[in-house]
Amino acid sequence: MVKYESDELGRTFQALADPTRRAILARLETEPALSVSALAEPFPMQLNAVMKHLDVLSDAGLVARHKSGRTVSVTLTPQPMEAAMAWLQRYERFWTASLDRLAAFVETPPEA
Amino acid sequence: MVKYESDELGRTFQALADPTRRAILARLETEPALSVSALAEPFPMQLNAVMKHLDVLSDAGLVARHKSGRTVSVTLTPQPMEAAMAWLQRYERFWTASLDRLAAFVETPPEA
DNA sequence: CAGACACTTCACCACATGGTGAAGTATGAA
DNA sequence: TTCATACTTCACCATGTGGTGAAGTGTCTG
Numbered sequence: 001m002v003k004y005e006s007d008e009l010g011r012t013f014q015a016l017a018d019p020t021r022r023a024i025l026a027r028l029e030t031e032p033a034l035s036v037s038a039l040a041e042p043f044p045m046q047l048n049a050v051m052k053h054l055d056v057l058s059d060a061g062l063v064a065r066h067k068s069g070r071t072v073s074v075t076l077t078p079q080p081m082e083a084a085m086a087w088l089q090r091y092e093r094f095w096t097a098s099l100d101r102l103a104a105f106v107e108t109p110p111e112a
Numbered sequence: 113m114v115k116y117e118s119d120e121l122g123r124t125f126q127a128l129a130d131p132t133r134r135a136i137l138a139r140l141e142t143e144p145a146l147s148v149s150a151l152a153e154p155f156p157m158q159l160n161a162v163m164k165h166l167d168v169l170s171d172a173g174l175v176a177r178h179k180s181g182r183t184v185s186v187t188l189t190p191q192p193m194e195a196a197m198a199w200l201q202r203y204e205r206f207w208t209a210s211l212d213r214l215a216a217f218v219e220t221p222p223e224a
Numbered sequence: 225c226a227g228a229c230a231c232t233t234c235a236c237c238a239c240a241t242g243g244t245g246a247a248g249t250a251t252g253a254a
Numbered sequence: 255t256t257c258a259t260a261c262t263t264c265a266c267c268a269t270g271t272g273g274t275g276a277a278g279t280g281t282c283t284g
């Protein structure tokens with residue numbers, strides 16, 4: 001279980017897997033620069049916990065923190081999502097054009 | 113840390129976060145129905161470990177298993193990816209049209 | 225039936241994750 | 255200088271995750 005590799009895409013998906021983190025990103029979509037405490041305020045958890053989520057998000061490159069004075073403002077840097085979208089896009093054909101073909105595969109014997 | 117909720121989207125992203133599982137899905141994209149052992153063969157781990165990955169993938173609804181005789185064939189059922197794509201798509205504007213506007217946000221003081 | 229084969233399940237392990245409370249560190253204000 | 259504010263870090267905890275080896279189950283095959 002070494003996980004020494006960089007695996008950018010993995011960190012992106014991992015970061016997106018938590019509902020709290022998705023909520024943080026969703027808030028930053030409409031309010032483009034929020035302080036850490038403003039971000040944490042709506043959540044039913046301690047500031048520490050939100051900090052850890054922010055650590056995961058910035059390790060994944062999805063947000064950036066900028067200290068100005070004693071407040072730290074968090075901004076969206078969603079470029080890593082582009083790679084995630086691109087990865088998913090390879091499967092798009094399965095739920096658009098050839099859904100019936102997929103259904104056929106599902107019923108196909110294993111040696112086909 | 114209850115995690116009682118269903119959180120379909122979270123399970124999807126969680127399933128996609130592991131490189132082994134992404135490799136499994138990638139293989140199923142081109143070879144639409146593979147047996148469990150055929151799927152496991154290229155990986156440097158025991159069959160058990162691959163089984164656990166398949167459990168995660170089928171819990172997320174990304175693959176289906178169909179037993180026929182003593183072999184089990186695994187097929188791609190990537191519908192949950194559609195929701196994941198849709199979620200990501202909300203952020204698409206940030207890396208296409210208004211990248212310069214994003215850059216401006218990054219430099220904006222926190223109270224803006 | 226006996227045995228191989230394909231898969232599943234069980235018990236276990238090390239490390240990651242998501243939370244807590246409490247203490248620590250700058251920085252702005254009185 | 256003193257104190258509150260805004261984060262950060264530390265120590266800890268329960269549970270989840272990704273792997274192992276070994277045993278169990280159902281299905282062909284000789």
